[in-house]
Amino acid sequence: MSVMLAPKGGLAPPGGYVFIAGNGRRVVGSSWAQVISRVTEQRALNKQPPGEPAREVYAQFCARSPTHCYQANRVVVSVAGQHAGHALVNRVAGWIAGMFAALYRGKAPLVERNLVDARVRVCRNCAYQEDWRGNCVGCSASLVGVWKKAMKKAGAKTNGLRGCRLLGEDTDLSVWLELPPRNDVVLPKHCWRATS
Numbered sequence: 251m252s253v254m255l256a257p258k259g260g261l262a263p264p265g266g267y268v269f270i271a272g273n274g275r276r277v278v279g280s281s282w283a284q285v286i287s288r289v290t291e292q293r294a295l296n297k298q299p300p301g302e303p304a305r306e307v308y309a310q311f312c313a314r315s316p317t318h319c320y321q322a323n324r325v326v327v328s329v330a331g332q333h334a335g336h337a338l339v340n341r342v343a344g345w346i347a348g349m350f351a352a353l354y355r356g357k358a359p360l361v362e363r364n365l366v367d368a369r370v371r372v373c374r375n376c377a378y379q380e381d382w383r384g385n386c387v388g389c390s391a392s393l394v395g396v397w398k399k400a401m402k403k404a405g406a407k408t409n410g411l412r413g414c415r416l417l418g419e420d421t422d423l424s425v426w427l428e429l430p431p432r433n434d435v436v437l438p439k440h441c442w443r444a445t446s
């Protein structure tokens with residue numbers, strides 16, 4: 251697994267939330283979630299390859315400010331759900347951007363509806379559900395736009411689920427997708443993403 255760097259939560263990035271695109275254009279936001287969403291949207295609008303916006307945005311920032319970053323895929327989240335300081339909206343933004351790209355590449359197969367329903371029941375009763383939109387309406391608005399497009403592309407219908415605090419994923423979308431189990435995070439036994 252390659253190293254995935256991500257900004258530490260709670261630290262304002264020196265120079266702001268900025269990504270310099272390949273054409274030299276600055277993509278600016280009021281949060282990393284917004285920058286990632288904008289990069290994702292711009293590429294889709296310009297019919298460019300989707301790339302990996304979250305990884306690229308974070309890698310660029312972390313090259314500029316390494317002391318403001320941590321190795322995200324080395325972090326093991328405890329069952330208690332502590333992922334100190336790393337805002338859920340930023341983690342979900344990276345996940346949605348990746349799924350958005352995979353869906354547009356046709357690389358995000360769906361599961362049967364009865365399996366979706368079973369997953370929905372599990373997530374709905376799980377203590378780790380958390381609203382990633384939170385109180386930050388401005389910083390998540392563009393992310394919601396990307397999320398809606400990803401849901402539409404997947405042919406997914408909302409079940410009113412929220413984010414997964416442990417995984418940093420949007421479960422309203424994830425329940426529809428064929429996804430590998432996650433063994434880098436300690437998940438509760440009831441979780442459908444846990445290795446059996």
Ligand code: SF4
Nearest residue numbers: 373376378379414441
């Ligand atoms: S994905 Fe697993 S841990 Fe996350 S909310 Fe759903 S059941 Fe809970």
